[in-house]
Amino acid sequence: MSFTNLGIGSGLPLNTLVEGFLNAERIPTELRLDSKEESLQIELSGVGSFKSALSDFQSTVDRLAADNAFNQQTISTSNDNISVTTNGFASNGEFDVNVQQLATGTQLKSTAFASSTTTLGSGTLTFAAGSNSFNVSIDAADDLSAIRDKINAESDNFGVTANIINADAGTFLILNSTETGSANSLSVTSSDASLAGISTNNSVTRAAQDAIINIDGNTVTNGSNEFKNFIEDVTITANSVTTGDNSTITIGQDTDSGRELIDEFVSSFNSLQDQLTGLGAPRLGRLAFDPNIRQVKQQINDVLLDTVASSGIGSLQNLGIELNDDGKLEVSRFSSDTIQTGEQRLSNALANDLEEVGKLFASDDGVAKRISAIVDNYVDSDGVLTQRQTSLNEQISDVGDERIAFNERLADYEARLIAQFTALDSAVAGFNSTRDFVSNALRTTTSSDS
Template sequence: MATLAGIGSGLDLESIISTFVKAERGTREASINERELNATEELSGVGTLKAALSKFQDVLAKLSDPNTFYQNKSTYSYLGTTGDSSDILTATTDGVVTGGTFEVEVLKLAQGSRLDSSPGAFTASTDTVGAGKLIFGAGTNGFEVTVEATDTLEDIQKKINDASDNFGVKANIINSDAGPILTYTSSVTGSTNQLSVTNDNASLDAISTGMTAAKTATDAEIKIDGQTVTSSTNSFSSAISGIALEVNNLTQAGEKLTLNVGVDTESVNDLINDFIDGYNSLQSTLGALSDPVSGPLAFDSSIRSYEMQLRSIAGSPVSGTSGALSMLYDAGITMNADGELEVSSIMKNGQPSGAQRLEDAISNNLSDLGALFAGDDGIAKQLSDFTATYLETGGVVEEREAALKSSLTRVQEDRDKLGRYIESYEATLRQKYTALDVTIAQYNATSAYIESVLKPVEKK
């Protein structure tokens, strides 16, 4: 522990040293504190920006995906029940479809084929049958399995099921009263895809050419408004233009399922309103971050650059439409004085209101509306691509975060340096004032001695 200064001289040198140290630290520390506060506030602001951009990007991801944007709705009526789903079939749409109402009968489901070995052909699942190759085929599909003379039925079953090029054949052994039955079941459906098994050695006939068909591969068959349509699978991708059907169960004899497909205007409207809300929320965040008085990123040029581009894209025309809808304004979406998007319900100069224009676009021009948002040059696509440059690895946000974290690291380094400097500065002051203390103490001692020598002797 350092010796208190001023003991020898009697002067309050500790207060003098403390005052000088405090003054020296205060000026330098204030600068460091200000730098730390500014960097911390900016880093928090960048975090807020990153969260806002990510949230907006989630909205754009849905809006820029044609499969999400082109919202069509299917309803099913069967045996007196109407709903949004059916266990008979499922309809999905691709892009904008004309829609309509269709009566559907599901007469047959597509199925694969199955072969069974003859009852009594084997006495146990450990029986062997011979050696050679089994050649499996179903339509254009095929694979081979090599059978060794020592392979049992169980071994053959495993080889078939484990074959790397097996196209969908499952081998099983049923232990019936008549003995083991080896079965092959093919998942390949369609009347032209009947499973066949041949061999290159007659000793394998019992598990190939000698097997009988227990199930025949068939096509799915449906009627749409009385017209028969078949498919080798239970999927009908082009039976109705733009509408794919997946059949799951048969309809009852003489009963028809009524399928109604139309534009889901409510979902499209909700999607566009989500975009408007997301845009305005982001705009509000950007305004708060760049506020010249209170904004933590008031002097960050990247904020102003993003905001300018955001408004530019939102207010510019896009290509890829018929021309009837090439701007947000055409779809009833306008930008107010605060830079926020809105759909106005007020008619001006006898022109349709924004709400009317949007309703008309959804109901009568969904194709162009989709291109306006989700097309290759669509607004959502442009905004998503531009926003990605801020959020991607090595993008604007990441670089800004890295720079601010580096600044905070330097602040801590400067704070450590200041601590060492103040220690050195105080030690230097103590050295000087200790020397002064010693000198004054010596002067005081000399003065006291002289005073004692020169003091008159009192007479007795």
């Protein structure tokens, strides 16, 4: 404080008086601002938790909203001669596959040269395989190594790799093409005869050929080792020629992953309910009686109870999943002579109507798609909760500005008090000096009369 010397002249407790006036002005305002900021911070924290809980739930919901969420299949092969994938819609079954031939690209070998520093001439090399082609310009100063580097660096190169091999018979430029299949044989021509040794005079050390496999006794030929949709909705990649037993492909529907998704959905929804109930608790909730909590609960529950017209299953209840008395999802335990338990309904649907289960969640009017859209309205960049966060942060900032303004006013008030009480101190000190003078004078007069 800047008024510690007040009252020295007068002997009055002016420091205490000024401090009392300042506290009377400061304390109520600070308590009000502290209370307001604390309330805003609690609400902001609650809104952040609210938004985070919805986003976590949406992450689970979005996995069920994916078009292929329930189109997962189990695929196995009896050996490594082939690899297999499906798009999720392949028919279940077993297939016998024999790999008779792998697809290969062309390998060409140049004539022999003295060394990799040999120069040949100048001109243009043209490389072609099927519908692909590219050109490389060769200068007279380019040796075999430089020619190799130019081929490999050419931006239009469709997959030709040049290498140099130094063998007993001489140095050779080796060209390998990644373009497989008999229709993609690699050829090299040149615009100048000086380049014939690495173009038209090349020898074929490996010819381009098709891949050939046999599927359940049916021969299939393809320009690459990837056989797509020769079994409908299945892609087979030939890895090696069959030398022993044929490869057996086994395809089945993956009901386990579907059940895991649904169990995760139920668990995630129930976790959201617990979090929202805690946030909105009347006494201890950071968002007690919050209308947004009541609103989002009602909106999501409406979707859970609604009918999905695009799915043959129709509703979560028909799938065996219901809201219990506590507002939580569970696999129904109720059954009767005509109604199966929820567990039976769910298991049957996953085993026999997996596509309809997918539609129940992932179609445009499906449970997951609609819930995700509801959550977006709250958590998106322009969502209700995002806007609340922005507003609360602005209000907290306003409280800070109000504190600064108040401290400035308090400093002015303090300066006025100090000036006033300094004047009082000086005046009282003057009165005290006059009093002391008069008293001394009277004492002196009395002593003289005696």
